[in-house]
């Protein structure tokens with residue numbers, strides 16, 4: 001479908017927004033009321049999309065986004081599938097604020113950690129991090 005509409009043959013890097021939910025509710029967040037929405041993808045849907053993109057468009061890497069990806073309960077399974085089953089490089093775009101010590105590293109014993117947990121923007125801009133205005 002992408003190929004037919006745009007003529008694009010290869011998409012090396014995919015940004016996959018797993019969910020809208022977040023452990024923050026920053027006033028500047030462009031998601032606005034969507035922060036309250038349900039998850040955007042089930043694990044099966046995410047796995048299916050990643051498989052399709054690798055097989056059809058040669059995708060080599062995925063950046064997992066939110067919301068906050070670390071509040072996505074099945075994040076370790078998505079990371080494991082992307083790395084072990086598909087051989088993708090995985091980056092996680094996070095605000096860097098752990099929900100709990102248990103959620104700091106999205107690992108499975110076999111898959112290991114993501115290749116790169118990256119601070120997300122605008123969530124972690126130096127000008128705002130540490131003093132984020134938050135809706136509650």
Ligand code: SF4
Pocket residue numbers: 022023024025026028029030031035066067068095120122123
């Ligand atoms: S941390 Fe990021 S995703 Fe979460 S509410 Fe703030 S700006 Fe939005």
